[in-house]
Amino acid sequence: IDIEGIPADLDRGLLPSHVFNDPDIHRLELERLFTRAWCFVGHESEIPTNGDYVVRTIGEDPFILVRDEHGVVRVLLDACRHRGTRVCRVEKGNASNFRCPYHGWTYSNSGDLVGAPAINTAYRGLDRSQWGLVPAAHVRSVHGLVFASLDQNAPPLEDYLGGMKWYLDLMFGLHPEGLEVVGEPNRFVLDANWKIGADNFSGDDYHTVFLHKSMWEIGTIAIPPVANMQGYHVHAGPGHSVTFSIANNPDEPGPKFWGYEQEVVDSFDPDLVTPKQFEIARRARITVGTVFPNLSFIIAPLTDDPTKPPTGLISLRQWQPRGPGRMEIWNWVLVWKGTPEPIRERAYASSIGTFGPAGLFEQDDTEPWQSITQMSGTQYGRSIGMKLNYQMGHQPSGVGFVEEITGFPGPGKVYSPRYEEGVQLNFYRRWAAYLNGAA
């Protein structure tokens, strides 16, 4: 596989078609990307009490995300140090200890080896401090979003996020008590490569008016006339992209603050962000983005039932690799703490009904995503070195003909109108850098 040639292809707006279903690339992604990048593992509100835990994956490796007895959030490889048996046998719960079912080695919820059957007769001088569960190298939270990196030499999370941090602040940092997950994240397995989801949420607006045309027609999303708002594609940081649909002026009729109810908006504290950040939030109608590598989000006024009014909500999506041509899609619904129960229920139902496993948007998207993956595995495509086209808005030379905006208040390169695929190229450049060992 010619990984070294991919950056030059990307410079011409091209991507080799086989990257979505290739065992060698999949292996390199696990070895060189998921072991080194900062990966999302869950939200702090999923483990509010000491001892709470959930099981998550980084790449395809299982980890326990746990709040230990001192309140410290830890990410521990779910593998006993004796023979490697998984010590956590359920998806979530509360435990002071994890006891291995094979021979009974027992670990505290901080990961320390605290006991083993017949430890004093069976072992001489076993240094228990050397035999705890293996922790992720680094764990950090941003607005309750917990990220972990398995790379001892990883840059600090803030450096890794770059300009994306500014946008995460304005989306997830508006409320003094923060966000919380409603119910359980729902998830399902799809015969499609994980990158296709990350690619789509990097800013594939192009498909929304075509593939999802019927969604606008039946009214699952409260979208005002396009003339009243402007779209911005933001290359926010290395690999990270975000798309905003923003009202042209603050007094424009239509949703404000992504369509949150007034009582929710009233709970926001403008002093938590800068005036420029607050102004973008106020005018924001739809925001979609991807935090490299595989966490995406949509904030929008959505409804699962067009007879009921849409409500502003945050869906977090994660695209977890499960083999070269398969992924597990995770979907979390978040609301602000203190959101009244009826609004929480609407937000949950609307998110499940649009982006859950049987969601209206999800049903549209997953069909082409599976056929892309199938195409990507074809021998003929490989044999002729077929390339896919990511040239929208940019000359093959890389020079943009879509206007680059200079007056946008946030960091990064910003393009408008948003008919450009530089956001996806931004994702693949970072991806190729990891695979080449250059990131």
Ligand code: FES
């Ligand atoms: Fe866990 Fe032996 S494998 S105690």
Ligand code: FE
């Ligand atoms: Fe879609």
